[in-house]
Amino acid sequence: MSDEQKRRIELLLAERISLEGICRVMEIKAHQLYAYMDELYADIPADLACSAAEAADIELRCIDCETDELWSFVLRKTNKQWLWLALDRASRQVVALHIGDRGATGALGLWQALPEPYRQQASFHTDDWDAYKQIIPVHQHRCSQYKQHTNHVERFFCTLRQRASRLVRLSLSFSKKLNRHINSIRFVVTHYNLSLQL
Structure with missing residues (x-):
């Protein structure tokens, strides 16, 4: 080509x-x-091209993240794969993502995918899902039953569904292999982060 x-x-x-x-x-x-x-x-950067994670003055500012999860599947609808995502409120960039189950294991995967400064200092706004309470330290967790505290990440999920055909509900475009599913989502997220930097 x-x-x-x-x-x-x-x-x-x-x-x-x-x-x-x-x-x-x-x-x-x-x-x-x-x-x-x-x-x-193979060339997708591990940090998803998120410039917020690279900021030199990250210790000097208050870091707020919104986290949420999105349902998807691979090959058949019974093979559920949840997309866990953390979004930096200030930059609107995706800081980390993880694809796995919807329990504490999935939340732990997202936590481990976060850059170290975020794990140390950020406040995390989540819905009332129990898996977050098991993983995020109490002093960093801001739990809310209302969507207003996670509206940026919810809005990003709408953008993601518009850009990634395999995440569209009632679609014939779906992933047959988990690694292609993960990589295609990582590619779209990286493309989104780079577009915000422009």
Whole structure:
């Protein structure tokens, strides 16, 4: 594939277009697309290109995060995979994400994915889900039964569903393999974080 084709595929992967649709538009075979996707996903930075996590003065400011979880599935609806996400309130960038079950194990996966300054100093606004209470230290946890304290992350989930076809409800576009599911979501989130920096 040419560099121009690769650039266009990167843009198309960050939109809500099925992989078959990308193949038709770009006039390429599925195996070519999958090979390039694997190459592209291998280069996703571990920090999701979040500049908020790299701020030099992070110790000098109050850090607020909103966290929530989003239902998804891989291959069949009985194979539920929950997307756990932490969003920095000030920058609106996604700081960390984890895909797993909806229990304490999933919450622990998100906690471990957070950059160290956030785990040490941030306040976390969550809904009343028990898994958060088991993982987030009490002095950092701001639990609320109302959506107003997690409205930014809820709004981001709407954006994510608009950009990642495999997260759309009642869609025929779904992941068949867990690693592709995780990498495609990480790619869209990284693309979103980079767009906020511009």
